[in-house]
Amino acid sequence: MTLIRTAAMTFAAALLFASPASAGTKDDIRDLQARLAAAEQALSGQSQAVLKISQLERRLEDMTGEIERLQYELDQANTRLDAVSAVLAGDSNFQAPGDFSAGVPGGGPVSLMPGASGDPIGDQISQSSGAPAGVAAGDPNDIALPLDPNAAFDYASGFLLAGDYARAKSAFTLYVEAFPNHPRTADAQFRLGEIHLALGENAAAADAFIAHIRNYPNDQRSAEAYLKLGTAFARLDKSSEACTVFKTMKSKHPNAPSPVMQRADLEMARIDCK
Known part of the structure; x- marks a missing residue:
């Protein structure tokens, strides 16, 4: 120009x-x-x-x-719903994906009734801070899982009790992979779900509790796994799916511990289950 x-x-x-x-x-x-x-x-x-x-x-x-x-989010939601449908239908051969990706933030761990659950780890999960003695908090890669399964479980639980969720999540993930057939693996899988709930990773929590229900249907904490699976769905604004999970829990576990039943009733009333 x-x-x-x-x-x-x-x-x-x-x-x-x-x-x-x-x-x-x-x-x-x-x-x-x-x-x-x-x-x-x-x-x-x-x-x-x-x-x-x-x-x-x-x-x-x-x-x-x-x-x-x-x-992508729609595909993930459909996969999650397929997994829940399979679990509720009793399909033990269904293989859910390893991760549903991060969910909607919110909440923290689901406490049943303070001091009444008989679960010291569950009671203290949101009350402690810091890290196991001699270990700096925060680096989930700084994990050296003991070879003995019981020692490894105690090692992972130490991080959880100390409120070091990042290391606890890594340690329990390694535990489930390293000792798939050990009697304490069901509890390790359950703890993974609790950690995800504590971190607000509700979709990942749903994944963890689905794996627990699918792989350990006779575990003593199966009813609580249903309860927390329903809670994860409620936090993801999936009220219909959450109500279905809560109702299934009551049907399959009519003799579940009183705190679990009471919490389910509260959650169902909160999201207006019919």
Whole structure:
């Protein structure tokens, strides 16, 4: 644009100095100036059009990314519902995925009735802070699981009691993988679900409790696993699924401990189960 203006002005100046000013020369200059203004306007309009196209392209990219994110969340939700349906139907062969991704934040661990659960770890899970003696808190990769299953369970429980959820989650995950057939593995799987609830990872908590119900249907904490699975779904705003889980718990475990039943009743009333 600057080159065009410069060339036009140079040509106009040449016309002025080459011969005395005349009406024709003035008309030529005015015509040249008009053409120059029209060229500048055209270039300006072209630049604005290019800018608008660039903005539209960026908006299209953003919308495409948002659509892909929503599709991923929908796929995850459908997978979760399939897993719950399979568990409630008693399909022990159904293999749920290892992770449903992070859920909606909220809550913390589900305490039944303070001091009444008979579970010192469950009672203290949200009351302690710090880390096991001699170990700095916070790095989930700093885990060296003992080879003895009982020692390994106590090691993982120490992090949980100290409120070091990151290390506790890593330790119990390793425990479940390392000792799949040990009698304490069902409890380790249950603890994983509790940790996810404590961290507000409600979808991952649902995954953990589904695995517990599926793999350890006769575990003494099966009723509580149903309770906390329903709680995870309620926190994910899946009230219908949560109500189904609570009702299934009552049907399959009519003699569940009183605190578990009372908590289920409270949760069902809170989300208005029919």
